[in-house]
Structure formats: structure tokens, C-alpha cells
Amino acid sequence: MTTYRPMPEYQTGPMEVGDNLYAYLQWNGGWGISNAGFLVDDDGLLVIDALMAPSMTRDFVDTMRGVSQAPFRHLVNTHMHADHTNGNQFIKGAEIVAHQHCRDEMEAAEVLAAQQAATREAGDRGPKPFWIQQAWWDELAEVKSTLPQTTFQDSLTLRYGSTEAQLSHHGPAHTLGDSMVYFPDSKVLFSGDLAFFYAMPLCRGHMPNWVRICDIIRDMEIETIIPGHGPMGGKRELQDMQEFMQFMVDQTRDCFANGLSEEDAAKAIDIGDWAKWPEAERKEMNIANLYATYRAESNEASR
């Protein structure tokens, strides 16, 4: 049934994936360890995502500076998560571009953090989230929330010479404000966290719509996909992830319709070999997210 494949080894660092276009990968793609990318042009650099801990972003900036001294022109945030946006302040001079909902979600998180801090001692950052390693937590004290200045709704094209970077949004999926960045000349897609390769995807938005977006991507002319986490791949790896999500959507919908609790659904749903994926603890989080989706839909229907 399942399409489990073990993760191939890959290196942290840059990889040329198209004309003047680079992926920047981080092994092993686990919690907080995301991928980024950049396009080099004489007039400036387009950067895709900014990573999480300052040390990660500094290494990424050093890598880009090894290729080009041109100024940073744009930084695209593919979505609001800290492991893609914490580094924003270190991509100096770049105009930060994101989907409107990405900016809204970042702003809401900022307000929430400020409210929580106000109820605690000054200087107390509160409890460390379980998925953040201690060394990063210490570094993260220097991070200031840096919001996108420029937002879009459906699509936006950035032009670097004759090269187009096509940003698009297709509704809620991994989060509410996901963007992907497509380079038609090179047939390369930077998917952000719309793709997790060789690891369990995590849904904070709308998994049924995310499955639909996989179909949209599979219909595009694409040879290489740089996922938000994990090694580079293509449509085969995307299909592996889509099959898992379709399975979760179907199984969880049945459990919800039969009145099972979330806990019982987690016990009832056997994910087989997919349990060998890294971050398989996300199974329960995905079930909770799907239950919230189905609950909202049944409330909507009964109104």
C-alpha cells in the first residue's frame, strides 16, 4: 500500500539547479531544518526563504556572497513558519514578499507572543517549544520579527533580466498563506513546505486542499522540486507525499463520520510503513488538524 522510501543522504549547502539558480539544502530536514534558494542576477539576488537560527542564515548568506556580491533585491517568504522567516532580518536590504495571509499569520503570532510576554517576567521568553533544539533557542534571542512589506493574493511575477520567478498561492494547505515559486525557464519549483520529501508532512492549514494542490503541481512543467524539508526531488517524491495525505484524508474522514474521538482515530488509523518516516509523530497532529477541518465544515453545513 504505502510508498515508503528511506531518505537518501544529502549535504548541507548550495546546489545549482538552473541558470544562475541555486537550491540551499540543510541536512536532514527535521524540525526547524529547512531549505532555501537563490537566483543570481547582475542587478541583484532573489532569495527564497531565510531559515531559522541566525547561525544557519549567516552560513546561507556567506554561501550567497561566495557566488555574488550583488545586493539582495527580494526575499520571498513561502509561509509564516519560524524556520523559514526567522532569518528575515539578516537578508539586509531585501524587499520581503509573501502572500497576504502569510503576513497576517506572522503579525498574529507577533501579537500573541507580545501578549504572552506581557503576562510573564520581563525578559522571560516563555517555555521553549518542544521542536526547537537548545542551541538554537539560545541563538534565537537575537531574532526580531521582520514582516513582509509586499503582499499578493493569487500570483505575482518577479523579473530578473529575462528570468521570471512566478509566485502563486492556491488556498490553505500547509498553512493559510503558502506560496510556491516557479522558474519556467529552468523547470524548477521551490515549493516551500507544500512539499516534504522522505519525511512526514505537517498540516497546519487544510489537508484536502493540499492534496488538490499536489495535482496542480503535477500538471506543471517541472523537472526539479526543492521541498521545504528534505532532499531535492521531482514529481515522484511529490506523489509519495500526496498518497500519504490522501490516505490520511480518507481514513480520518471515516473516523470523524463514525463519531470516533481524535485519540481513537489515532489508534484506528494504521499508517503502515509510513510510520518509518522521520517526524512520524506528526500523525496525531495531522489528525487533530483534519478533525478541526471536518468540524468546521459540519458546523458550516448545519448553519
Ligand SMILES: [Zn+2]
Ligand atoms: Zn512550515
